Amino acid sequence: MTDTGVRFADVSISYRGGKGAATVQAVSGVDLAIAPGEFVSLVGPSGCGKSTLLRTLADLLTPTSGSVTIGGASPREMRLARKLGFVFQESALLEWRTIEDNVMLPLEIAGVAYAERRERARALIALVGIAGFERSFPRQLSGGMRQRASIARAMSTDPEVLLMDEPFGALDQITRDRLNLELLEISQRERMTVVFVTHSIAEAVLLSDRVVIMSPRPGRIRCILPIDLPRPRALSVRHEPRFAELAALGLAELEGGFV
């Protein structure tokens, strides 16, 4: 349970492309409010600034202008309070640590006692469906399993907001479907606020309460698509006419962004 929402207020982000290069406007005038417990996807082509926006939430980037708040606090305060979880496209596990030790890393950094963090790690490893691999090393696991471990790690500090940057982008379609299903179940059960970045409209429609469609150069919000598919959802929701309708709508908007 959480009461932490996210708010972008007139956020613009620009950066220099290199020494002497022109300033690149990555994101321009983004206004967006995400309700506590809401699952929101940011979708758009490369260069639309969706990952950039996500990185400002994690205090990995500071907006050039405008403000970003999470539950009324700054991303930096939220990060230092260890209330953020982040899943990257690469699993970014430490190859010299077992899966269990990887999952408990954020708790270890936070100074949580060994017995407690181990118990939490074991529960999360079971939650993401890789029980039995606690003592395995990352290189012994498949890409999908490593990404599951990465999700468990991001959830270890019991974050109020889970940020996911194309977490399944490097996986094959079958693995991706399975992880979508698991994420669907986890997010419905835990009711965290989730901000999810993806290239895939279908993935976004399946998982989200709202889909934010962005257009590139400079990155801005093109439209916001509320997903009124009933919850709890399963993968089979993709065969329903309403799903196809929403996906087609999103795709049309996405393609409209190129005109």
Place this chain on the structure above:
Amino acid sequence: MALSSRAGVAWPPVLAFVVVVGAWEAIVRAYQVPSYLVPAPSAIWTALWFDNGSIFGQAAITTLEAVAGFAIGSLIGALVGIGCAYSLLLSRAILPYVIAANTIPVVGIAPIVILWFGSGIASKIAVTALLSFFPLAVNMMRGLQSYDRTVMDVFHIAAANGFQRFFKMRLPSALPYIFVGLKLNVSFAVVGAIVAEFVQADEGLGFVIMSAYKNLNMPRLWAAMAVTALIGIVLFAVVAIVERLVIPWHDSMRDPALTS
């Protein structure tokens, strides 16, 4: 399976050794090659065990110099490497001089060091330390800079402090580089100790080699050389075994028989 394959790896070099030494002995005897040119393996063996003054006692001194110099040089190298990895200013200020200093031949530096530290064991350790400092400094710096940027982001989001980043991420990431540096250091350490003894010493294997040369006692010289090589091999093997224990997770350590 593992045992038989290990034996399978071990026998070719043993066989090669037996063949070469056997042929060497046979040729020296058949053609009556003078011992000052190439002594027979049997003569070297005799010199090793029965000559006046134990070669092994001298070897212990050289080993002590090499190990102490290696430890001191590696420690200083590690600290310089850490400093350079964390401070761009420091690395820009001192790296050019470190590289320049490394090009000075040790034979040129050894007399100065002996002047400073005396003709005893301390000066040999100092020369060895000087020689086995550079590889770890450079590899430590490169290793500490070789971490995965996304993993650094993970630590950032976990609000890790500098010590946690160093000990839980940057240092473990650097370990494969550190062992490259340590293996180079340990090879240079034996060279450093021997060369320093060449310049001025009254004990150690370098001294044995020089005095055997002056007396044209070639079997003794060859025996001392063989022991020098053995010290180098053993010290290198020790570092390699420690590496295997410390970073079994690394690609270079992966045993195909275990993972497949």
